[in-house]
Amino acid sequence: xxxxxxxxxxxxxxxxxxxxxxxxxxxxxxxxxxxxxxxxxxxxxxxxxxxxxxxxxxxxxxxxxxxxxxxxxxxxx
Numbered sequence: 001x002x003x004x005x006x007x008x009x010x011x012x013x014x015x016x017x018x019x020x021x022x023x024x025x026x027x028x029x030x031x032x033x034x035x036x037x038x039x040x041x042x043x044x045x046x047x048x049x050x051x052x053x054x055x056x057x058x059x060x061x062x063x064x065x066x067x068x069x070x071x072x073x074x075x076x077x
Contacts, residue, residue, distance in 0.1 A: 021029065044053050 021032065024032065044050060047053060
């Protein structure tokens with residue numbers, strides 16, 4: 001059975017979006033990235049599981065700080 005609606009392959013869509021992103025000026029790329037991060041933060045803040053997300057984020061941040069301290073202690077001088 002042939003469907004009346006055909007969707008593009010996901011890989012093709014991602015490739016076209018990547019090409020469009022690469023054509024942007026550096027400032028526009030940065031603004032797009034900041035917008036994406038802001039959208040994610042908004043979704044996280046509105047989530048019914050925001051407390052769990054916040055705890056995970058704090059754990060990841062603490063681990064990242066520990067790794068940075070270790071790297072600076074080993075190779076900082």
